[in-house]
Amino acid sequence: MKASVLSIYRFSRAQVEELDKNRQWSRALDGSDYLPGMVGLNNIQKTEFVNVTIQSLMRVTPLRNFFLIPENYQHCKSPLVHRFGELTRKIWHARNFKGQVSPHEFLQAVMKASKKRFRIGQQSDPVEFMSWLLNTLHMDLRPSKDASSIIHQCFQGELEVVKEYQGNENKETSRMPFLMLGLDLPPPPLFKDVMEKNIIPQVALFDLLKKFDGETVTEVVRPKLARMRYRVTRSPPYLMFHMVRFKKNNFFKEKNPTLVNFPVKDMELRDYIPSLPTAPEGEKVCSKYNLIANIVHDGKPEDGYFRVFVQRKSQELWYEMQDLHVAETLSQMVELSEAYMQIYEQQEK
Numbered sequence: 159m160k161a162s163v164l165s166i167y168r169f170s171r172a173q174v175e176e177l178d179k180n181r182q183w184s185r186a187l188d189g190s191d192y193l194p195g196m197v198g199l200n201n202i203q204k205t206e207f208v209n210v211t212i213q214s215l216m217r218v219t220p221l222r223n224f225f226l227i228p229e230n231y232q233h234c235k236s237p238l239v240h241r242f243g244e245l246t247r248k249i250w251h252a253r254n255f256k257g258q259v260s261p262h263e264f265l266q267a268v269m270k271a272s273k274k275r276f277r278i279g280q281q282s283d284p285v286e287f288m289s290w291l292l293n294t295l296h297m298d299l300r301p302s303k304d305a306s307s308i309i310h311q312c313f314q315g316e317l318e319v320v321k322e323y324q325g326n327e328n329k330e331t332s333r334m335p336f337l338m339l340g341l342d343l344p345p346p347p348l349f350k351d352v353m354e355k356n357i358i359p360q361v362a363l364f365d366l367l368k369k370f371d372g373e374t375v376t377e378v379v380r381p382k383l384a385r386m387r388y389r390v391t392r393s394p395p396y397l398m399f400h401m402v403r404f405k406k407n408n409f410f411k412e413k414n415p416t417l418v419n420f421p422v423k424d425m426e427l428r429d430y431i432p433s434l435p436t437a438p439e440g441e442k443v444c445s446k447y448n449l450i451a452n453i454v455h456d457g458k459p460e461d462g463y464f465r466v467f468v469q470r471k472s473q474e475l476w477y478e479m480q481d482l483h484v485a486e487t488l489s490q491m492v493e494l495s496e497a498y499m500q501i502y503e504q505q506e507k
Contacts, residue, residue: 167247169226177250178219178471184252192257195250196470198482200260204281206481208261208268210466211284211291213479214451214501216249217468218396224308226250236298241267258482284453284464285338285400285499292337313337316392318372322385333391338398338499341366342376343416363420366401367430390431397427397447397502404459413459418497422449422489425502447502454495467492 183191195216199209216222224230225246231239241264248259269277271294276282296309314335321330343366346359368374372389405412427445428434434445452467465480467487478487 167244167251169247169250171227174223174226177222180252181472182252184254186257187253187255188257190257192254193470193484194252196468196477196479196484197249197254198258198479198484199249200258200262201481202260202262202265203279205261205265205278206464207282207284207287208265208276209481210453210464210479211288212245212249212261212264213466213468214288214453214499216246217450217471217501218312218503219471220395221308221312222246222250230308231299233301234299236271238267238271239295239298242295283404288398288499289338309337310335312396313394313398315339315390315394315397317370318389318391320372320387320389324383324385338400339370339390340400340402341418342369342402343414343418346414346416359416361416361418363399363418363425364430366418371431372433389433390427391435393427393434393445393504395504397504399500399502401497401499403455403496403498411459413455413462415496417494420449420493420497420500422492424448424505444505446505448505449492449500450503451501452492452495452497453499455498456496464498467495 177195180194184194185191199212201209225243228240228243231243234240245259245261245264248254265278268291272290276287276290292309292313296307299307299309314337317334317336319332319334321332341363344359344361369376370388370390372387374387376386376388378384378386401418403414405414425447427447448469450469450471453464454467455464456462463480465478465483467476467478469476476487476489476492478485478491
């Protein structure tokens with residue numbers, strides 16, 4: 159039965175190429191109307207951290223297109239890979255049974271593959287889940303240990319790291335790959351007068367990205383005290399940022415409420431990171447990026463909730479999504495949110 163049901167969710171390569179041009183609503187077999195690719199996901203029990211992650215990744219065109227065609231990963235034996243592919247096809251299909259999709263089978267595969275680190279009934283962090291999911295999909299997809307995958311082709315960039323230890327004049331320089339860049343928010347003011355209580359601190363993305371300009375020093379204490387300098391030496395087609403909002407200590411979890419001012423369109427990365435290498439002669443590489451997904455956190459650190467703003471490319475419209483709730487919104491609303499994790503897409507060369 160399952161095989162016959164899944165055979166309904168098939169895409170030809172020509173259909174995949176046309177997806178981002180489609181402006182048509184679809185009618186599900188239960189009579190509800192929906193936009194393919196913009197369908198709500200059931201919250202099975204504290205699983206919104208999975209839903210916002212999935213909705214964000216569905217905007218990454220090469221990743222989505224890869225998983226829409228099962229022949230691309232038929233060699234792979236990983237249930238997680240195949241359940242992720244099934245979910246992708248259900249979200250984007252124009253002939254669904256309902257105008258919403260249940261990620262239940264994908265969640266079962268997640269629980270098994272993560273040894274219940276991520277599970278139904280327990281809220282988790284979408285940044286931790288995104289990191290785990292991308293790394294696991296990469297390892298499952300690659301045909302050999304040193305081979306690349308669609309995950310690395312989309313998200314992997316490279317950093318140059320210069321490390322100086324206290325009392326040691328020698329510098330250690332190394333190169334390391336990254337899938338996501340962590341951005342440190344400035345600490346909010348500790349003491350506020352009556353006037354300041356209603357003022358939410360703000361910071362520009364421009365200032366946060368100085369951490370990766372190769373000159374700004376970041377002090378770390380583990381494994382031992384060191385001064386670090388980071389420089390982006392290769393930027394990926396899809397750039398993922400994580401705003402470090404939460405801090406845990408032995409007693410409680412704190413949330414930094416600082417708002418980040420960021421561009422939705424035409425972010426020129428070279429303005430933020432002047433040391434970004436230029437493209438080899440004869441190659442045209444664009445260093446401008448557009449935002450395509452923005453995961454936000456609302457409420458208190460322990461009992462708040464996650465939602466996501468995503469862009470629908472066919473009309474350049476923004477949608478707010480939280481589990482089954484899907485609604486068109488203004489790009490200005492995206493900019494006013496407490497951004498937690500973002501995906502930027504490199505403009506075409």
